[in-house]
Amino acid sequence: MHRRSILAYGSAWALAAIPLTSSGNEAMNDFPLHAAARNNDAARIRKLLAQGVKVDARDASGATALLAATHANQIDAAKVLIDAGADVNAKDNIHDSTYLYAGARGHLEILKMTLSHDADLKSVNRYGGTALIPAAERGHVETVRTLIDAGVEVDHVNRLGWTALLEAIILGNGGERHQKIVSLLVKAGANVNLADGEGVTPLQHARKHGYREIESILRATNAQ
Template identity: 45%
Template structure:
């Protein structure tokens, strides 16, 4: 976090980013605004832009060297926020800034975990295809993205698509939570029959692959 109070140019940059005013962002930067200046909530212009899904503004800020990993007091960063909003366009706009995909939020999760919770299937597919995000990362609750999609999801089609995307990306369906309960067991307990079928099939395929490997 910057030690000095924001200058008038910094304030102009933050206000322009909040409005989504690309021209004003350019002008503030040219006038000498600090691209890492923070508002009263500790958010940089880029983080504020990511929250509001102002993709064009984000592209300008990233080109100006804005840190896509800068975190506020709540441990949110522009990159991590894309998992909450599910914005594939914003995620891709931040890639040139070399995001740290191992960076975690206050719950110890990487961006794919909140995306899975919220049913952002398109984002889950895009971030796993476009980065080396660990699909089996475990957060402080003891949950992977797969577990989060089942435990905190509603079992409907968006969460089914998330689970399918995670499994296609190599998520391990056998990984349990801290109490030893697997994603399939959670789905069955909650009456998510479609999810349970998807997970049961994945477990069977994994077991079959393991048996084939053992016979070689």
């Protein structure tokens, strides 16, 4: 993939970090459950649910209150909502779910809650990638370990033609965290010779970027 496309991909992820919710008083008035979730106000959430507010009601962005809590990594709010039956796989207008967003952002405690409440490991984001792929790219070591242990497919290819291994190398920084992630993926059976859409292998990308430690990890597996 050309550098311009890579930069556009990274910029899109950066924009995705900004929750697409209504702002100011409108959000408070029209979506009180979402506001309580963002504020980690567990008592308020319980009260609203007891009053009949639907746990999976959506705001203007299509997000549930649980996803709003996940955007802010509000663990207590997320637990109350999940315990009340909130759908961890409900997607917003840009195809983020609580499970996918928690994985991509390394919100480990919320991710673990989703995994124990029927997270769909095969669900994909707007790029056609599983939660494992952005977690690998962003250097979330424990998140990657958790997703691998949960059974997420390590060789899933997104619409950009990248696996988690490729993304960890192409969009990573070659540092210690990404080295650990490459090792985890290799140990989990990732295909080290699965090339990107242009036929470039993980080893070739590592060599191109000058990531000697990652290159060494791959060479030990007879990568080409």
